[in-house]
Amino acid sequence: MTTPAEKDIVIKVENLTKRFGDFTAVNQISFEVNKGEIFGFLGANGAGKTTAMKMLIGILNPTSGKANVAGFDIYNQPEQIKRNIGYMSQKFSLYEDLTIAENINFFGGIYGLNDDEIKFKSEELLTKLNFHAIKNNLVSSLPLGWKQKLAFSLAIFHSPKIVFLDEPTSGVDPITRRQFWDLIYEASHNGITVFVTTHYMDEAEYCNRISIMVDGEIKALDSPKELKNNFQIDSIDDIFYLLARKAKRIE
Amino acid sequence: MNAIEIINISKTYKSKTKTITALNNISLEIKEGELFGLIGPDGAGKSSLFRILATVLLPDVGSAKILNYDVIKNFKNIRKLIGYMPGRFSLYQDLSVEENLKFFATIFETTIEENYDLISDIYKQIEPFKNRRAGKLSGGMKQKLALSCALIHKPKILLLDEPTTGVDPVSRKEFWEILKKLKSQGITILVSTPYMDEANLCDRIALIQNGKILDVDLPENIVNKFDKDIFSVASDNMFLLLNDLRNYSHTLSCFAFGDSHHLVIERNKADENLLIQYLSRHKNLSVKKIEPTIEDCFMQMLQSEN
Amino acid sequence: MKQLISFIQKEFYHILRDKRSLLILLGLPIVQLLLFGFAITTEVRNAKIVIFDNSKDLVTQQIISKIQHNKYFILDKTINHPNQIEDAFKEGKIRLAIIFQNNFQNDLLHNNKAQIQIIADATDPNQATTLINYISSIINDFQQDLYNQNKIPYTIKTEFRMLYNPQLKGAYSSVPGVMGMILLLISAMMTSISIVRERETGTMEVLLVSPMKPWFVVLSKVIPYFVISIINVITILLLSVFVLGMPIKGSILLLAFSTLLYIFCALSLGVLISTIADTQQAAMIISIIGLMLPVVMLSGYAFPIANMPELLQIISNVVPAKWYIIIVKSIMLKGLGFSDVFDELIILTFMTLVFLLISIKRFKVRL
Numbered sequence: 001m002t003t004p005a006e007k008d009i010v011i012k013v014e015n016l017t018k019r020f021g022d023f024t025a026v027n028q029i030s031f032e033v034n035k036g037e038i039f040g041f042l043g044a045n046g047a048g049k050t051t052a053m054k055m056l057i058g059i060l061n062p063t064s065g066k067a068n069v070a071g072f073d074i075y076n077q078p079e080q081i082k083r084n085i086g087y088m089s090q091k092f093s094l095y096e097d098l099t100i101a102e103n104i105n106f107f108g109g110i111y112g113l114n115d116d117e118i119k120f121k122s123e124e125l126l127t128k129l130n131f132h133a134i135k136n137n138l139v140s141s142l143p144l145g146w147k148q149k150l151a152f153s154l155a156i157f158h159s160p161k162i163v164f165l166d167e168p169t170s171g172v173d174p175i176t177r178r179q180f181w182d183l184i185y186e187a188s189h190n191g192i193t194v195f196v197t198t199h200y201m202d203e204a205e206y207c208n209r210i211s212i213m214v215d216g217e218i219k220a221l222d223s224p225k226e227l228k229n230n231f232q233i234d235s236i237d238d239i240f241y242l243l244a245r246k247a248k249r250i251e
Numbered sequence: 252m253n254a255i256e257i258i259n260i261s262k263t264y265k266s267k268t269k270t271i272t273a274l275n276n277i278s279l280e281i282k283e284g285e286l287f288g289l290i291g292p293d294g295a296g297k298s299s300l301f302r303i304l305a306t307v308l309l310p311d312v313g314s315a316k317i318l319n320y321d322v323i324k325n326f327k328n329i330r331k332l333i334g335y336m337p338g339r340f341s342l343y344q345d346l347s348v349e350e351n352l353k354f355f356a357t358i359f360e361t362t363i364e365e366n367y368d369l370i371s372d373i374y375k376q377i378e379p380f381k382n383r384r385a386g387k388l389s390g391g392m393k394q395k396l397a398l399s400c401a402l403i404h405k406p407k408i409l410l411l412d413e414p415t416t417g418v419d420p421v422s423r424k425e426f427w428e429i430l431k432k433l434k435s436q437g438i439t440i441l442v443s444t445p446y447m448d449e450a451n452l453c454d455r456i457a458l459i460q461n462g463k464i465l466d467v468d469l470p471e472n473i474v475n476k477f478d479k480d481i482f483s484v485a486s487d488n489m490f491l492l493l494n495d496l497r498n499y500s501h502t503l504s505c506f507a508f509g510d511s512h513h514l515v516i517e518r519n520k521a522d523e524n525l526l527i528q529y530l531s532r533h534k535n536l537s538v539k540k541i542e543p544t545i546e547d548c549f550m551q552m553l554q555s556e557n
Numbered sequence: 558m559k560q561l562i563s564f565i566q567k568e569f570y571h572i573l574r575d576k577r578s579l580l581i582l583l584g585l586p587i588v589q590l591l592l593f594g595f596a597i598t599t600e601v602r603n604a605k606i607v608i609f610d611n612s613k614d615l616v617t618q619q620i621i622s623k624i625q626h627n628k629y630f631i632l633d634k635t636i637n638h639p640n641q642i643e644d645a646f647k648e649g650k651i652r653l654a655i656i657f658q659n660n661f662q663n664d665l666l667h668n669n670k671a672q673i674q675i676i677a678d679a680t681d682p683n684q685a686t687t688l689i690n691y692i693s694s695i696i697n698d699f700q701q702d703l704y705n706q707n708k709i710p711y712t713i714k715t716e717f718r719m720l721y722n723p724q725l726k727g728a729y730s731s732v733p734g735v736m737g738m739i740l741l742l743i744s745a746m747m748t749s750i751s752i753v754r755e756r757e758t759g760t761m762e763v764l765l766v767s768p769m770k771p772w773f774v775v776l777s778k779v780i781p782y783f784v785i786s787i788i789n790v791i792t793i794l795l796l797s798v799f800v801l802g803m804p805i806k807g808s809i810l811l812l813a814f815s816t817l818l819y820i821f822c823a824l825s826l827g828v829l830i831s832t833i834a835d836t837q838q839a840a841m842i843i844s845i846i847g848l849m850l851p852v853v854m855l856s857g858y859a860f861p862i863a864n865m866p867e868l869l870q871i872i873s874n875v876v877p878a879k880w881y882i883i884i885v886k887s888i889m890l891k892g893l894g895f896s897d898v899f900d901e902l903i904i905l906t907f908m909t910l911v912f913l914l915i916s917i918k919r920f921k922v923r924l
Contacts, residue, residue, distance in 0.1 A: 044419035045390040141269060144293055171416055171445045173292030173460065174550050178506040185490045185507075200446075201420055205509030206489070224510055236509075237420060244421040307765050327768075335766045337759040344758075345574045346567065357563035358769045400763070 008035045010162055010193045011056065016065035018051050025051040027216040028065065033209075035161075038184060038194045040204045043213030044244040049197050050166070052213070056195070057164055058082055070161040083111075086155035086163035086192075090170045094151050096140035100131055103139055103154065111158035125153050145176025152183050156192055163187065165196040169203065181206055201237040210236070212243050219243045253316075254408055254439040255281040255304065260313035262299050262462075273299040274310070275462040281441055281455075286434045288453030289443040290549070296462040297443040298338045301412040304441070305335040317408060334406030338413040338443075340397050344386030348377055348396055351385050352403065359404035369436070370399045373429050391422020398429065409433065411442040415449065427452045447546035458549050465552040470545055477543040479503060479551065480518055482526060485511040486533035499529060504554055511537075513547055560769050564777035571751065572781055582747070586739045586789045590732065590796045604652040604688055605633040607645045612661035616671075620699055624655070629691050646678055653677050653688050665711050672714045689717055732797045733885035736816070737878035738852050739793070740786050741823045746844035748782050748827030753840045771920060778831075779824045786820045797889075806892030812885065815898065818905050819881040825912035826877070832919035852878040880904050 011033035018026040026048045033039045043049040054060035056069050058078030067074045070084035094103050104125060108118035126132045129149055139147060148168060156163050165184075169177045181203065188194050188208075196207065204210050204224060211221040220227055220243060224236055231239050257279040264271045273296045281287045289297050302308035304315060306326035315322045320329045342351050352374070356363050367374070373395050380388065385396060394414050401409060411430075415423040427449065430440055434454075442453070450456045451470050458465040458473070466473055486492045493512055496505040501520040505512055514526075526538045543551075572579060606624070610617050625632050633651050636642065642654045656674040658664070665671035675692055677685040696713050703711050752775070755761040764774055794812075797803040805812065826848065834840035855869060856878040865873065873879050880901040887893040887901075 044421050167417075171293035171413075173295075173445075173553065174447055174546050175506070175553050176292070178550075181507055182493070185493070189490050199417070199419055202448075202509035206507055241421055241424060244419065247421075302762070305762065305766050307762050330766045331768055333766065335763060337762040340759040340763070342758075343567070343571070343760065346570055350567070350570065354563060354567050355763070355767075358560050358764065358767045360560065360768055 009033070010035050010070055011039075011195065012066075012068045013056070014066040016052065016055060016067050017063050018048075018055060018060070019063045024216055026055070026062075029213070029216075029218045031211055031218060031221055033162075033193055033195060035193055036188055036191045037209065038188050038196065038207045040207030040210035041195060041197045041213070042204055042210055042240060043197075044247055047213040047244070047247065048216040049213055053164060053166060053195075053197065057085060057087055083158075084161045086158070086160040087166075088151050088155040088163070088168055089166040090168060094139045094147060094154070097138065099136050099138055100126075100142075100150060101135040103150065104157070107154045107157055113158060121157060125157070129153060143176075145172055145179065148172060148176070148180055149183060152180065152187075156187055160192065162193040162195060165194065167197055167199060169198065169200060177203075201235070201240060204236045204240075212240055214243050214247050252283050253280045254283040254285070254318060255279070255287075255441060256316045257300070257304075258314050258316075260300070260303060260310045260315060262296075262303065262308070262310050272462050274303075276313070277459075277462070277464055278313075279457055279464065279467065281439065283439050284434065284437055286430060286440045286442070286452075286454045288450055288456040289441065289459055290445075290447060290450050290456050290545070291443070291459035292445050294461075295459045297459060298412055299462075300459075301335070301337070301410050301441075301443065305333060305337075305410055306330060331404075332406060333408045333410055334401035334404065335410045336397050336401040336412060336414055338416070340412075342385040342393065342397055342400065345384060347382050347384055348388070349381040351396060352399055355400040356403045361404050363403070366403055366405050369405055370402050372432060373402075374399050376425075389422070390418045391425065394418055394422065394426060395429070398426075402433070407439065409438055409440045409442075411440065413443050413445065415444055415446060423449070447544070447549055450545040456545070458545075458552060460549075460553060460556065463556075465549070465556070473545060473548050474543055477548050477551065478518065479515050479543075480520070481541055481543045481547055482514045482516070482523070483508070483511040483539045483541045484514055484526065484530070484537070486530065486536045488533065492530070492533055495530060495533070499526075504550070506550065508544075508546075513541075513543075515547070515551060561773050561777060564769070564773065565780050568751070568777055568781045572785070578747075582743055582785055583788065583792075585742070586735060586793050587796065589735045589739065590793060590801070603631050604629060604684075605631050605650050606653040606655060607633050607636050607642065607651050609636050609639060609642060609654065609656045611659045612657045614660075614662035616662040616665055617657045620657075620673075620696065623695055623699060624692070627691070627695060629688070642676065646676075651678070652684065653692070655692070665713065669709065670712050670714060672716060674716045677717065732793065732801070732803060733882045733889065734856070736790065736793055736885060737819070737856055737882045738849070739789055740816070740820055740881075741826075741848055741852055741878055742844075743789065744782050744786050744820055744823035745827035745830060745848055746841065747785075748778055748824055749830035749834060749840040749844060750837050751782075752778050752828065752831035753834050753837050757836060772917075775828055775916075775920065779828065782827070783820060783824060786823075790816050790820075803889070805889050807888035807894065811895055811898070812888045815881065815884045815888070815902060815905075818902065818909065819877065819884075822877050822881075822905055822909040822912065825909050825916060828916040828920070829912050832916055851876045855879065856882050875908075877905060877908050880908075 009032050013032070014030050015028045016026060016030070017024065017028050029052060041049055041053065051060065055062050055074060056067060058069070058074055058081040062074065069081045072080040072084065074081065095106065098106065101122065104122040105118060108121065113121065126135055139150070142150070152168065169180055172180065184194050184196070184206070198204065207224065209221065209223050210227070211218045213219070220239065222230065227236065227239055228234055231242070233239050233242065257277055260274055260277045261272070262274040264273060277300065289300065291297055299308065303310050303322060304317060306322050306329050309323060317329045318332055322329060343354070346354065352363055377392055377395050380392070385393060388396065398411070398414065401411070415426055418426065423446070430442065434440055453470065455467065455469055456473070457467040468476070484492060484496060489507070489512065493505060493507060496502060496512055496514050501516040503515045503517065505514045523538045523540060527536060530536055530538070608621055610621065624630050633645070636645065645651050645654065654676040656676070658672050661671050673696065675689060677689055679685040693715060696715055700711060700713055755764065765771070794805070798805060830840055830843050830847070834843055855873040855876045884898045884901045887898050
């Protein structure tokens with residue numbers, strides 16, 4: 001957050017491009033994400049979502065273009081970016097062979113919180129998730145939905161400015177999926193920006209704004225309501241279908 | 252005639268630390284020519300059921316028949332009749348599209364040419380990439396190839412375990428269109444999915460959770476059986492709205508459903524006007540009484556289970 | 558049959574397309590052998606020696622001067638007491654000590670016989686052998702000269718002693734060890750991994766459901782690695798003979814037969830492992846801990862079995878590589894025949910049958 005004018009913008013992307021050889025995975029995308037916003041990043045398999053996300057979280061260098069995440073430049077300050085964001089992928093969740101408490105301590109530790117902070121925050125977390133009674137249970141014994149809740153809570157354990165979620169609800173039952181979104185809402189309400197990809201189109205509706213990526217380009221970007229107005233189509237599902245069907249690329 | 256009959260099947264997995272009941276006394280009948288959906292989230296027991304039907308897993312209790320062959324005693328006969336696509340089936344990543352298909356054709360004692368008409372609709376879509384390694388295909392393409400491989404020996408029954416999981420919505424739609432076509436060719440299809448919105452695309456569905464079948468019926472009957480009132484509510488502040496609705500005295504449950512929240516209350520306890528009154532502090536409020544979706548029904552069943 | 562061929566073809570695709578593994582499969586034996594072969598230079602120059610001359614007569618002077626003029630040797634010093642020999646070796650400067658007995662000239666001229674003792678530092682066995690060969694040929698030359706002059710057949714008897722490594726363990730004896738290890742690694746580990754991989758990717762379920770017989774699956778997994786193993790055996794043998802200069806004293810046919818038997822044994826072990834392991838990593842760990850370690854530690858490849866504690870000696874009997882290495886040594890180095898390795902062959906055959914039986918029993922037609 002450098003100047004007052006940009007105060008509310010936590011992600012600013014300008015003409016970001018990534019080429020692998022002669023293949024342009026991400027082609028000149030530009031967008032901004034505001035503080036506390038839930039930003040849905042949609043696209044078919046192979047549209048370039050994952051590549052774009054990897055650049056934003058500082059683990060992949062762009063070919064060209066600019067991007068600023070949480071106030072830091074993705075080229076020069078990837079380490080600062082990593083300290084100010086949380087990340088949760090559908091694959092990575094937690095250490096299954098550690099207990100809930102051990103996982104919490106571990107993640108607190110790698111984010112550099114001191115012992116008192118970890119103690120205070122883990123109490124808070126256990127209370128919020130109602131995990132006190134089971135804090136010494138192995139994570140492997142938890143139902144999937146609980147694991148995901150814990151994983152999300154740990155992704156925002158260090159109070160990051162932005163949390164990136166990569167298909168966080170794949171295959172989860174509908175109630176747990178909603179409960180997960182409750183957590184997202186709450187995080188957003190507390191000022192954490194949420195950047196999320198999903199294959200569930202109803203979840204796209206929960207986002208303040210969504211972008212739809214096709215063949216490495218952003219083909220639509222607006223609030224779900226405005227998109228529906230502009231396209232004169234009353235479901236995001238159909239808008240997505242309309243746009244993504246035109247995709248040429250098969251990755 | 253029933254293509255698949257499942258009678259009182261149970262299956263548990265034991266490890267040192269815990270016992271997991273994957274299937275708990277399941278019975279099902281699937282008619283010939285039906286497109287039958289097994290709907291439930293991960294860990295509901297879908298894959299175990301598929302494995303038992305595909306004769307690669309033995310049930311602890313109970314029996315099952317496919318076209319009158321017993322899955323335990325006559326497993327060899329069954330293996331000739333079914334096309335099975337396991338969950339997370341990944342083909343051979345380092346073989347090309349064509350090599351994969353050829354390989355599966357050969358081990359099922361047939362050739363691509365012999366059964367080309369059956370798979371042509373699907374295969375035509377991936378044929379331009381036939382020299383590409385399977386590992387380099389997109390999720391949707393992979394599933395189409397896997398389906399082609401499962402179809403290559405003209406099975407009478409298709410067992411598809413979560414073919415659309417992790418696949419983008421466009422590819423999912425295309426995949427279901429293919430299934431419809433296959434059904435019209437007389438193939439019985441048992442398909443599982445965690446996506447509730449796919450339930451309406453099936454002839455009949457079974458809702459499954461924690462190894463138990465919650466209900467089996469036509470999708471529309473499941474919706475009709477819903478005995479609560481359900482409202483779709485939206486406003487400018489969806490987060491506050493959700494909290495307000497959950498605190499409403501008649502609320503049984505309230506969950507976000509895309510651009511609105513679905514509020515479930517007992518029959519005739521409230522109407523739109525009462526709700527609008529209760530939510531008067533919200534701007535741009537809209538309250539509508541609606542028909543439930545399969546997902547609403549499933550969630551209601553889950554809640555009454557607990 | 559067509560199923561089987563197409564399956565085997567697929568396996569070869571897997572192997573040939575994984576360039577890195579292929580390189581390891583085919584390159585590992587070469588690297589292993591060359592490491593042993595070229596860590597040891599076969600030609601030795603300027604090796605320092607000491608001479609302890611008890612006789613100090615004309616003949617010994619002649620021989621010493623001949624040795625001194627040879628480019629391979631440098632006389633470090635002449636010593637006067639036998640105790641100094643060991644000290645000289647311990648300083649590590651010298652490679653060889655030559656000891657002339659008392660009355661050398663006298664014995665040679667009057668009894669037509671005299672003795673030289675040669676002690677070599679065999680920590681580098683190849684070098685020691687080479688040096689001894691040089692010395693022998695110098696002494697032979699000298700003998701020949703004497704004969705040409707006098708027409709009397711004088712014999713100079715050379716007695717060799719190897720210090721530190723009396724069995725001359727080194728390149729030669731490492732070849733059987735490398736064969737025992739590489740074949741086991743490729744046949745057992747790679748086979749088990751490739752079977753388990755099918756299970757991991759879900760393709761095994763489809764294969765089981767197919768009309769293909771389960772043992773076809775096993776056979777198709779085994780054959781490609783069988784072929785690669787044979788290629789490796791041929792590379793190893795060619796390298797040993799032509800690069801390391803190691804002879805095959807016994808029958809090549811017998812060697813080939815025993816090797817095939819050992820490969821079968823390793824392949825059946827691989828199938829057995831695949832029925833136990835659930836993941837590729839597990840298969841690899843079982844192969845390394847269950848197979849590689851015993852081969853290295855217990856087969857006599859790295860440590861002589863005779864020096865092991867009794868318990869380990871007993872355990873070493875169940876390591877197939879131990880028996881194979883004995884067979885290969887007997888055939889290649891000692892030139893022994895079928896009847897001499899008969900017992901070991903029977904043991905290997907028995908082991909193979911046991912492994913096969915267990916794997917067939919354990920190989921499930923279901924998950």
